[in-house]
Amino acid sequence: MRRDVFQAIADPTRREILNLLAYKELNLNAIADNFDISRPAISKHIRILTECGLLMVTQQGRERYCRADLRKLKEVAEWTAQYREFWNNKLDALGDFLEKNI
Template sequence: MDARRDVFQAIADPTRRAIIGMIAQKPVNVNTIAEQFDVSRQAISLHLKILAECGLLNIKQLGRERLCEAKLEKLNEVHEWVAQYHKLWTGRLHALKNFVEQEALQPRQANTDNKKKTKNIHKPKK
């Protein structure tokens, strides 16, 4: 296994993400996978090899068939990485929402204060 390969490399390619989607529910024959893409079987074999090296699938030989079976536990790494940024951005968006809501209230208060001042300025002196 290439030490540089990880789950992030696996999901970086749309073809590999599509393959993961195909095998997530049940094992799928390599030929069936290859038929779904407009690329060579050699290219699909390389994608499958990368997915296997990243620990996202097993290829089992059953007679003449090679079945690809998903091992999606490794996707937890992606989930955990994304979750930290989700938490960060959710917090920032809530802070922005609160700021905008406060700013939306302030002009009304400022306009009310300005109207009071304006009324006082235009009162005739006695």
């Protein structure tokens, strides 16, 4: 099953996992050590992030290492850009209105 990147980042635990892996590669145990949830729960989050393309998992000996591949977040940035532009225009109009009427 191929998951949607929006579905993956909807969960705060998965967002925190991405934060942990944004600048360094960690094994599953090192990731799990940062959370108060079970190892199987962490594995499920890792699987979801991998299925949507935000994580890459590689086997090194007996260990599985995860690293973030944040290129898929461009899809989120592009989607939110339209709303950022909308609100920037609204706030600019409000600023203009307030300048003229104060």
